[in-house]
Amino acid sequence: MDPASDTWDFSSPLISLWINRFYIYLGFAFGFSLWICFQIVIRKQNKNSPEKTTPKASQNLMTNGYISRPKKEVFVSGVKIFYGSQTGTAKGFATILAEALSSLNLPVAMINLKDYDPDDRLIEEVTSKNVCAFLVATYTDGQPPESAAWFCKWLEEAANDFRFGKTYLKGMRYAVFGLGNSVYLSHFNTVGKNVDKWLWMLGAHRVMTRGEGDGNVVKSKHGSVEADFTAWKTKFISRLQALHKGERKHCGGNCKKGKCESNQRGSEVAEPGSHVQEELPHRDAEDEEPFGSTNEEESDTEDHQSSNPVIDVEDLGKIMDHVKKEKQDVKPRRI
Numbered sequence: 416m417d418p419a420s421d422t423w424d425f426s427s428p429l430i431s432l433w434i435n436r437f438y439i440y441l442g443f444a445f446g447f448s449l450w451i452c453f454q455i456v457i458r459k460q461n462k463n464s465p466e467k468t469t470p471k472a473s474q475n476l477m478t479n480g481y482i483s484r485p486k487k488e489v490f491v492s493g494v495k496i497f498y499g500s501q502t503g504t505a506k507g508f509a510t511i512l513a514e515a516l517s518s519l520n521l522p523v524a525m526i527n528l529k530d531y532d533p534d535d536r537l538i539e540e541v542t543s544k545n546v547c548a549f550l551v552a553t554y555t556d557g558q559p560p561e562s563a564a565w566f567c568k569w570l571e572e573a574a575n576d577f578r579f580g581k582t583y584l585k586g587m588r589y590a591v592f593g594l595g596n597s598v599y600l601s602h603f604n605t606v607g608k609n610v611d612k613w614l615w616m617l618g619a620h621r622v623m624t625r626g627e628g629d630g631n632v633v634k635s636k637h638g639s640v641e642a643d644f645t646a647w648k649t650k651f652i653s654r655l656q657a658l659h660k661g662e663r664k665h666c667g668g669n670c671k672k673g674k675c676e677s678n679q680r681g682s683e684v685a686e687p688g689s690h691v692q693e694e695l696p697h698r699d700a701e702d703e704e705p706f707g708s709t710n711e712e713e714s715d716t717e718d719h720q721s722s723n724p725v726i727d728v729e730d731l732g733k734i735m736d737h738v739k740k741e742k743q744d745v746k747p748r749r750i
């Protein structure tokens with residue numbers, strides 16, 4: 416055997432590669448253009464795919480090729496019934512209300528204010544989508560029952576503390592029923608009034624006017640504190656049902672200062688031509704008046720800021736403009 420034939424000669428394939436280099440370049444160029452064409456086709460296909468052409472709203476309806484129902488929006492996630500009671504009447508009313516609400520298929524919690532620390536917990540209600548009902552009695556000199564003393568003290572301090580501000584409880588929804596007796600004249604239902612006022616001052620949204628239970632059968636609007644409560648409860652339940660359905664409330668076109676937003680928002684729910692007010696984010700008629708005390712009548716629409724002693728700088732500017740304009744109108748004109 417020739418030993419020379421056993422050894423590899425690397426030079427000959429390299430030389431042949433060099434000679435055929437143009438064919439190699441051509442092969443690469445062909446492969447590259449094939450790859451580009453392939454990419455273009457893929458991109459075109461993606462553009463035409465149903466995912467891109469289907470509107471987002473319809474896409475949300477489709478899951479794995481099946482049409483699914485749109486996610487149901489939750490307007491009310493539950494009801495919390497807070498009570499402040501000494502001799503048990505408010506607690507009894509809380510139980511009655513909880514039982515009456517069982518038909519609404521909503522989680523209902525009864526909370527003794529004695530066991531509740533507003534410092535830790537009240538802020539939860541800003542985002543909870545709960546509706547909070549407060550049933551609170553008034554005692555000697557307009558004081559709360561012992562069980563609600565800390566809650567009321569905290570709430571009063573927070574409402575008057577600028578660090579909390581007037582939006583601290585923005586998003587929380589509430590209604591108050593106060594228990595009292597009108598024989599106590601100036602202290603009649605003070606605690607109910609105050610709780611309602613302080614929550615309002617902290618920016619919480621009053622879903623209905625405060626109820627006043629009067630143990631004085633001569634003066635009680637419905638004849639007794641029980642009857643007052645029954646009337647309030649009926650109204651509260653129907654209000655809750657409406658909120659639960661996400662219904663908007665008719666403002667009757669009485670919105671002051673042209674602030675009615677019913678024409679501007681939410682046409683998807685509002686019936687055509689109806690004059691309605693958005694329920695959740697802004698303050699409605701019941702919400703407007705800070706110290707309103709009515710049993711049945713709806714309080715008139717009054718702007719939150721107008722009844723608030725603190726005026727925004729922006730509003731101050733508007734007021735000044737208005738005053739200037741009025742002064743100019745009053746000035747005697749030279750003839």
Ligand SMILES: Cc1cc2nc3c(=O)[nH]c(=O)nc-3n(C[C@H](O)[C@H](O)[C@H](O)COP(=O)(O)O)c2cc1C
Nearest residue numbers: 500501502503504505552554555595596599603604
């Ligand atoms: C000693 C005493 C003092 C009261 N002081 C007031 C008062 O100042 N203002 C008021 O509106 N009601 C007052 N009431 C009436 C209670 O608020 C009323 O009876 C209420 O229904 C009691 O609720 P409760 O059983 O849940 O504690 C007083 C009642 C008692 C027994």
